Amino acid sequence: SSELTQDPTVSVALGQTVRITCQGDSLRSYYASWYQQKPGQAPTLVIYYKDNRPSGIPDRFSGSSSGNTASLTITGAQAEDEAAYYCNSRDSSGNHEVFGGGTKLTVL
């Protein structure tokens, strides 16, 4: 099992807001980054360092962190946001990278 824990599945109605969470002790010390992966495609970075979005990522994607939990929020979810989302940070030693188990987002 991963040192970063994510809910396996989350659903959201079209146009509504959804929060995807990532829990782990290392998140008290290190920021998480978030990746979107659509079927058959490579992951794409959507959020890094607090609440930064790479060029081309819509501003409906935002990030936050509190205690041992990092969150990815999609405000006004669109059909094209249906995908798996993975968080990434350090492990408990702080020396190695680790991914969360992933959250499959369904847009209803």
Next chain:
Amino acid sequence: QVQLQESGPGLVKPSETLSLTCTVSGGSISNYFWSWIRQPPGKGLEWIGYIHYSGRTNYNPSLNSRVTISVDMSESQFSLKLSSVTAADTAVYYCARLCKESYYVGGFYYYYHYMDVWGKGTTVTVSS
């Protein structure tokens, strides 16, 4: 912009060594870290390790005894070798650029990481 392309055999026999190469184009291999990540069929992402252009490496402890990552600056490539493979090593293998940046708080520097450029991935099947 920077693009990454994985290459290597799609089929490897059990107990043999898996070898993959990632070619970096459209940018320099210098001043960055370069990572390998894999994804078994129907499962999540697993970080394998990374290498700095200087040659410094860092591996997933669960794979450490079997993994070697190297860099060839002259060819703008970095490579993965995974020895003694089994069916459990069957996966899509991705290479990615790992950015390490810092911020300064209270007299100390802290670092954050993210992987901003990914290759399309290559499927490796371990089977006799």
